[in-house]
Amino acid sequence: MVRLITHNLLACHVKGCNSNNFPLEFKDVQIELREAEFNPDFLKGFMPKLEWKALVDAARQLGDTSLPLELPEMLDDDFLKNLHHVLLEIHVEEGTMTCPNCKHEYPILNGIPNMLLAEHEIG
């Protein structure tokens, strides 16, 4: 778990950490690949919500270079299959996600990220 689709939606939410707080940086990660059902309509519907560069960077960091740096205009089948794989089939099981701005570390344990904030971080 912690699929890249989830990683693409989570920003640091420490009190006052409002800029440069996304994407969180993966560190010391263990990944697993697991098959998911291919649903092109879901992918197309979700694309407007994605931060493309953050997704491509995260995928490359985890060793998947199948996505183009620029979002293509034509969404052909090959592209959608690659996007499907990157978004839904790569699972980060262990590691941390670090805020590029305030350096808060969000640990991932057995696939569940702990996004709880400490007392002094909620203001």
Add this chain to the structure above:
Amino acid sequence: MALKYLIVFAQVHHEFRIPELRSIAELHGFTFSLPPSPEDQDPTRPYMVLDLDEEEHALILARRCILIKSVYEFYGQGSTYEELHASNRKNQARWARYVTDTSFRFIVTAYNHKIPQARQSEVVESFSYMGFLGKIDMKNPEILLGCFEEYTDRSGITRSKHEGDGQFRQVYFGRLLEEGSARALVGKFNVKKRVYYGNTSMESEISLLMANQTLACPGKLIYDPFMGTGSTAYPTMHFGAFMFGSDIDGRQMRGKEKVPGVIRAAKQYGTASRMMDICTFDVTRNPWRCGGLFDAIVTDPPYGVRAGAKRLGRKKELSEAQLALYMEYRNKPRSDDQPYFPPTKPYELSSLAVDLVLLARYLLKPNGRLVFFLPTVTEEYEEVDIHLMLCEGMEVIANSLQDFGSWGRRLVTIRKNTDREYPPPSFDQELQAPSTHIPAHKDFREKYFQGFKKEGEDVPVLE
């Protein structure tokens, strides 16, 4: 032209029936009409005749609605058998094709009553004018004809076995089109057979009804912000949707084994790949980068009887000296096996409900739905309680009571009826506009433990 179908409902959760029919019709893009008279629309009655455009729609309802026992092609009804037969004759065009060579079986049954065997045979005989020539086959008939007498509820009245026989309120007749197959899911998702559950897990039938209210289907992304042991997730994923869950208490989702409990349960149902992700966070301090993400939000918020709602923070703020001590403690390195648990404070139910609607308006796509349970005190509940939680862009489309006597819980379905984008809520109770109306669900926990006594009444002291 509309076709009429007789719906036989399961005798439970009657307030949930019509909302469920409406949801499944909307999900599949068709409409239906209720019977014209208010008396025939009464959702407490076990039989209802619906107008549908196509037979296919009746099949869809039978295969997806949890509360449908069976669907019959409608041939006739009446308050007497004379009326029934007259109406059945008018519909001859619908049954004429079965006259010449179709094996059949005939059942005569009643709701709130048992018809003596002899009269059952009489009733069957009374249909002889239909002239069915096919053979009667009790085991594998090609068609099943059903005749249903509806009696008013006479429970609590002592009477002899067949007293009042024939004094039914209405009688219906039709051909079985489809047995309701979705009811079997109530057994499939039975909590006791689930590999992982907790003391607040919700019974399967209710969680299936919730899933239908979300319009779950393949390609949708649905979120539960108070996921707990995942009760809302399993039926939703069964219907094909992706599910995202979060909870302030990760232990609820994890359980004690290495593979998190909610994942193990999802695997049991063959839907683990649809569990998009689960995260530990307080929804009032959430990390969502943007809104407009979800097709539905479905949740059973903790309301304090078995598990209280909590949010991050302290009941009392720390003094400066305490804060200094705390920061010193925070800055010390800690080993991994001693995770930090931040302090929490109670989250009052009526504030939680208001926040939930605002959060849903932010996180839902246009036309997305918020489906959640709200416990209320039966005697004090007023409809305005629900409407006070609303904000611009959010409208109530269903509100069904599950009645437990002095209290109950309402399954509320709210739709986002706008394309506008809204900011995330502040979750700051002090900023909420004060209202003079106090909803019946305010301080529900305290009221529950006081046995719903009114002010001035004696509160029984527990030994």
